[in-house]
Amino acid sequence: MEVVNILHMNTGDGESSYASNSLLQETVIQKALPVLMHTIKGITNHDLFFSGDQCFKIADLGCSSSKNTLMVASSIMDIVIDMCKENNRKPPKFQVCLNDLFGNDFNTLFKMLPDFYAKRKKEKGENFGPCFVSAVPGSFYCRLFPEQSLHLVHSSYSVHWLSQVPKGLESNALNIYMAKTSPPNVFHAYGKQFKTDFTYFLQIRSEELVCEGRMVLTLVGRSVADPTSDDGCRLWELLAQSLLDMVKEGHVQESDIKSFNVPIYYPCEDGIRNVIQNEGSFFLESLTTFHVNWDPPDTDYINLNDSHEDSTHGENTAKMVRAFTEPLLTSHFGESIINELFEKYKKHVAKHLINNKTRFFNFVISLTKK
Numbered sequence: 588m589e590v591v592n593i594l595h596m597n598t599g600d601g602e603s604s605y606a607s608n609s610l611l612q613e614t615v616i617q618k619a620l621p622v623l624m625h626t627i628k629g630i631t632n633h634d635l636f637f638s639g640d641q642c643f644k645i646a647d648l649g650c651s652s653s654k655n656t657l658m659v660a661s662s663i664m665d666i667v668i669d670m671c672k673e674n675n676r677k678p679p680k681f682q683v684c685l686n687d688l689f690g691n692d693f694n695t696l697f698k699m700l701p702d703f704y705a706k707r708k709k710e711k712g713e714n715f716g717p718c719f720v721s722a723v724p725g726s727f728y729c730r731l732f733p734e735q736s737l738h739l740v741h742s743s744y745s746v747h748w749l750s751q752v753p754k755g756l757e758s759n760a761l762n763i764y765m766a767k768t769s770p771p772n773v774f775h776a777y778g779k780q781f782k783t784d785f786t787y788f789l790q791i792r793s794e795e796l797v798c799e800g801r802m803v804l805t806l807v808g809r810s811v812a813d814p815t816s817d818d819g820c821r822l823w824e825l826l827a828q829s830l831l832d833m834v835k836e837g838h839v840q841e842s843d844i845k846s847f848n849v850p851i852y853y854p855c856e857d858g859i860r861n862v863i864q865n866e867g868s869f870f871l872e873s874l875t876t877f878h879v880n881w882d883p884p885d886t887d888y889i890n891l892n893d894s895h896e897d898s899t900h901g902e903n904t905a906k907m908v909r910a911f912t913e914p915l916l917t918s919h920f921g922e923s924i925i926n927e928l929f930e931k932y933k934k935h936v937a938k939h940l941i942n943n944k945t946r947f948f949n950f951v952i953s954l955t956k957k
Contacts, residue, residue, distance in 0.1 A: 590751050590850045594688055594915060605692075608910040609653040612744050614883045615949060616655055619743065619805045620662060622875060622951045626801045627666045629872075629955070630738060643667060643679040644737050646795075648727040649745025650685040652692035657703045659741060660685075664718065668711065686723040686731055690914065693722045726750065728784055732795040740792055740802040746785065747806040749850040753780040756848045761831060761841065764823035764849045767815045774814045781852040785862045793868035793956055802869070802954040809853045810876075810948045818948045819853050822881070822908065825939060829931040830920075838924050847919050849912075859950060869954040878946040881936070882907070901937025905929045 645663055650656045660683045668678045685696060700720060707718065723731050727742070728750040753776035762769050765777055792802060809819030833839035856874065863871050882903040909929050917925060939945070 590749070594690070594748065594850070602906075605651055605653055605910040608906045609651070609655055610883050611879060611881075611907050611947075612651075612653070613655050613658070614879055615805060615947075616659060616662075616743050618877050618879065618949075619803070619951045622873060622953050623663065623741070623803050624666050626803050626872070626953045627663065627739070628670055630667075630801055641679045642682055643739070644682045644684070645739045645741065646684045646686060646723070646732060646737050648686045648731075648740060648742040649748070650687050650691070650696075652687075652695045654699070655743075656685060656696055657699055659743065660720070661703070661707065663739065663741065664707075681718045683718065683720045684723045684732065684737075685720065686725065686727060688726060689724050691724065693724065696722070728787055728791075730791050730794065734794055735797045737796050738800050740796060740800070741804075742802075743805040744807065746788065746804050747808070747851055747853055749780050749852055750784045751780070752848050752850045753777050757845075759845075759848060761827065761844050762824075763827045763830070763844065763847055764851065765814045765820050766824050766827065767820070769815075777814070777852050778854075778858065781854055781858070782862055785854075785859075786866045789863065789866045789868055789954075796956045798956060800956045801872075802952075802956075804950075804952045804954070806950055806952075807853050807947050808859070808876075808950045809855050812855045812857065817943065817945045821939070821943075821945050822936075823849060825935040826908065826912070826932055828935055829928055832931045833924055833928060838927065839920060843920055849915065853948075854950075856950070859952065863952075863954070867957075869956055872953040872955055873951075874953075875951045877949050877951070879949060880944070880946055881940070885940070900940055901933040901935075904936045904940075905933035908932065 645660065647656065647659055650659075664681050664683075667681075671678045685693075687693075703720075704718070725731055727745070755776045756773055758770050759766075759773045760768070762773075765774055796802070809816050811819075814820065827844070830839055830844050834841055834844065856876075859874065860871065863869060882900040884903070885900045906929075909925070909932075913925060916928070920928075
């Protein structure tokens with residue numbers, strides 16, 4: 588599986604699109620804003636970034652194609668402008684570089700730009716400096732920008748995706764990710780691939796950022812070292828179970844499941860800290876954590892008695908997962924199984940959420956280039 592050519596969110600604005608099913612990511616972005624604000628405050632207090640007619644250069648890596656993308660850009664510019672006011676500085680020009688893989692729906696983003704520019708100008712008036720938005724397609728596991736050209740790198744819910752499916756997963760049987768029944772070598776292979784990818788990610792970003800440039804990364808992780816914890820693998824185990832249901836009905840071959848593994852990794856805190864320390868290009872300014880429900884509007888996480896198997900929470904979670912997995916699944920299993928697969932998946936998720944209110948465990952990391 589060539590991840591760089593296959594991986595992307597569902598395109599367009601239809602019922603199964605990422606644009607229509609990105610509330611989870613929006614919630615995560617909002618929860619990470621305090622860290623982003625604190626990080627930008629450190630930049631705006633630095634004379635190096637605001638001398639003369641400076642252009643403040645931002646890269647959003649793994650930007651995808653919903654309204655969240657431009658919300659992030661707008662939030663960053665608002666924070667910079669507010670901080671400049673506090674420091675009696677003239678707001679800079681902005682260059683916003685939106686990056687994602689080649690299959691990303693950049694056209695949807697481009698169609699949003701006229702309204703984005705108009706809204707910014709109406710809200711900010713004279714404080715709205717020139718803003719130049721561009722797309723930079725390609726893998727963030729490769730060099731994307733000239734040396735020392737960026738002031739701020741932002742990435743939300745992207746760095747947990749791997750550059751490739753780890754090698755040596757033949758023994759993972761009918762699992763599609765790390766699972767409670769996976770043998771130890773599978774955990775090792777996934778961990779090794781994440782270490783390799785994240786190390787290289789840091790190395791190439793250090794080349795692209797100016798001295799003392801900043802990064803804010805938000806990614807899914809797990810709360811404990813044990814890779815079989817529910818917050819580390821349960822979502823994928825339920826998807827594997829749905830595929831096995833399709834095997835029983837004769838719609839999917841066992842051999843196809845055995846040859847499919849998801850190129851994603853949810854690290855623990857020690858794993859993240861160790862890579863940052865060993866790679867050595869960045870100071871770790873902060874590492875904070877927070878939880879988000881699989882279905883953010885699900886308020887039944889406190890009172891379990893309010894949950895029921897035919898609730899909308901299973902359906903909402905299934906739509907969210909479909910929005911970011913369908914291209915991967917289609918490339919391996921074909922299009923014909925997708926609708927039925929996610930019908931089964933939503934039932935498995937709803938049943939799980941009755942008694943096990945599993946959440947996404949998230950890291951927000953603020954880094955400064957040495």
